[in-house]
Amino acid sequence: MTVEKLITDHIDIWSSALQTRSTAGRGSNGKIDLYGIKKLRELILELAVRGKLVPQDPNDEPASELLKRIAAEKAELVKQGKIKKQKPLPEISEGEKPFELPEGWEWVRLGFITNYGECDKAEPTDADADTWIVELEDIEKSTSRLLNRVTFSERPFKSSKNKFNKNDVLYGKLRPYLDKVLVADDSGVCTTEIIPIKVYGNILPGYLRLLLKSPRFIAYANESTHGMNLPRLGTDKAINAVVELTAISEQLRIVNKVDELMSLCDQLEQQSLTSLEAHQQLVETLLAMLTDSQNAEELAENWARISQHFDTLFTTEASIDVLKQTILQLAVMGKLVPQDPNDEPASELLKRIEQEKAQLVKEGKIKKQKPLPLINDDEKPYELPEGWETVYMQDISELITDGTHQTPKYTESGRPFVSAQCVKPFKFMPENCRFVSEDDYQQYIKNRKPELNDILLSRVGAGIGESAVIDSDLEFAIYVSTGLIKPMKRNINSHYLVLWLNSPIGREFSSKYTYGKGVSQGNLNLSLIRSFLVSLPPRLEQERIVSRVNELFSICDILKSRLQSAQQTQLHLADALTDAALN
Known part of the structure; x- marks a missing residue:
């Protein structure tokens, strides 16, 4: 099954696997996390670096030849005094290889194919008004899109930064930003919490970006961070990371295919968000009709209209929360229970x-x-x-x-x-x-x-x-x-x-x-x-209101419990689909 078919055949699972994120601090109104689409993005990256995203071409040069060229290139750079001679990296043991690679691929340490940890420093005096300044906040988490392009004139700096050149891979080494990885389309300077990385042997920067964003590498980086307040990936740990390498021609096919599939994920994500927003707007508009009802007769008509579509309206935690708020508002406006003329005023x-x-x-x-x-x-x-x-x-x-x-x-x-x-x-x-x-x-x-x-x-x-x-x-x-x-x-x-x-x-x-x-x-x-x-x-109506609210809130809680149960099922389906695709 192709990945495109995997996406389209199971579109309902990817788009309906939602999770409510708990927010920092108090309150319960978490934002919706598009869990299924997030898992799909991770799956695409994992398949890419395992050699399962595009078919292998037997005419491709094996990665072993690429490694020989990189060794020769580095030896020449040492001879010219452009880089220091690297301390030999340890052999990769069988225990460090988490899975079998396709024919022609090789396991390699990140420090052998890149200059990780080696970069020039930039002082404020080295920058001019148009120098591009990159901070972690400029890169979107998860997608690694560039959110802001800021120059020195807009955001001057006073302490040392890291210099980078066009086509360097900018890697955020600070947890929880370990998936912020960007290929620079121009030269500039960045925070020291971002490591500019150059590749050897004409390895595609876009392919290195995929390696660093793959779920396996992110898991390794998270396990390898040190420091209590601002944990970060240490240079030695990064250099010794074991990554997957294939021929340049296959790297190109992989990068192009990932870009194509991530674009599909973007579309799916936008459709899901638009649908969720429209749904919430519809719920809020219809429930507002209840509180705006002018009399008991109009309220009964509006409630009858809404109750016909109860199952399709209240299908998210946010919509159930709005329903609860509407119940409370109706209660304190005197619209939730009928008045009894015999009550003492x-x-x-x-x-x-x-x-x-x-x-x-x-x-x-x-x-x-x-x-x-x-x-x-x-x-x-x-x-x-x-x-x-x-x-x-x-x-x-x-x-x-x-x-x-x-x-x-x-x-x-x-x-x-x-x-x-x-x-x-x-x-x-x-x-x-x-x-x-x-x-x-x-x-x-x-x-x-x-x-x-x-x-x-x-x-x-x-x-x-x-x-x-x-x-x-x-x-x-x-x-x-x-x-x-x-x-x-x-x-x-x-x-x-x-x-x-x-x-x-x-x-x-x-x-x-x-x-x-x-x-x-x-x-x-x-x-x-x-x-x-x-x-x-009146006192007796207070009792009736409290009783009715408790009754309706109990229904809302049952609705939310069923919804959470259904969501868990969808999450498990998305996980199972991901596992099946990988294995």
Whole structure:
């Protein structure tokens, strides 16, 4: 089977094998990784350097003759004083040969066919305004495309660089950039983390590039790196790397075929990305119709329209996440469950809360809160159903505070000490907490003791605005990175309030009231949390909303679980197809 046939016959496997990349930091919205196409690119490179990509020509000169010419060429260069005599490289043992090569191919050490590690230095005084300056960031990972071409006038440098000439192979020796390999189409200078490599014996630079980008060489380079902070491939390890060599004529056929097949992969990748983007746009547009519905009748019609295509719409993790956000938004707008005219209106609820607060102040259990200005109609985010009220967060909470501002002294064990990393949407995760001593704990909990059914709100970092109900009797102290909201629990369902905080409108308030964005991690202003404008339903409707959201989220989780299972199957198929092609 030709590689073209391998691609076209199994196009569905290559394009449908997707993986959601986990993002650095908090949150769950990873980007889609086109795993199948990535595996296909790796397969093409692996077949290329194993001599399985193009047929061999019996008329080609064997690689052994090429090696003789390289030895003669290097001897002459030593004689002319252009290079130093190289210390003999060790013989390649049978154990170093991972597979059998085709007739006419040879295993060879990289240091024999290249000048790896030998290059001239360039100082700022050696460059002129038009000198090409290459940094690792200019080369795209995986594809090795040149992303930016920058000159000295645009990006002057002050420390030494490596010089390179046209047709040198530029190799990024720094992990995780070991697959950044570029054939220079002009001369210039590059960061010392990029090694310019010249080849001997008229070996094609494009063929050396394929050798360095092959999965086997990348695996070797990764295993051979040293250094903790910025691990890099050492020169000795690189020189002694064992690589595959074939005749110049076959090198040319291989490079041309790889370029042709990689172009097919580019097209397949672009089609997949375009399809994914269009799908996500369609999902978001259709779900927006739900939140834009003017009344219950229109909402029912729009939902019926969407539910007919449920199986084709919610086929990615991103689309299911958007569905969840839509459910939350409908919930806090009063559109998720029908209103019951027999419910006591929220206005009566607020009167009881006010009386309860007054009694708590009288008993010295809470401090009297400074009243906030009246909410006018222009400030209300959207129109609410009959019986609902727009209220300040302060109006329905007995206390809104944060954790200790003291720098903690952590201990191996002791009292649990919770920070923002223990809070994700709807999830309180005390298992992620650290510990402090008993003495520090007693200092930290003064006036801010978290209790069952209180609410924790993340105030710093990437997860600002994420909140969860404390669902255990665990006694713990909290850090300044975490906000603490104590709702008036007799009349307010904590789970409804967390539902509101995690909804798009709640997260919008958190974002709007975050200071320092772009300068540091940002910090959600504590005093402004008190002025969040919360949509408050009657007490009984709060219960119905929480119950309905839990029910729908459970369906979403089942959908996501099935999707992940199907994705794993597709990944295994792509792996199996790759193994079958190689073996």
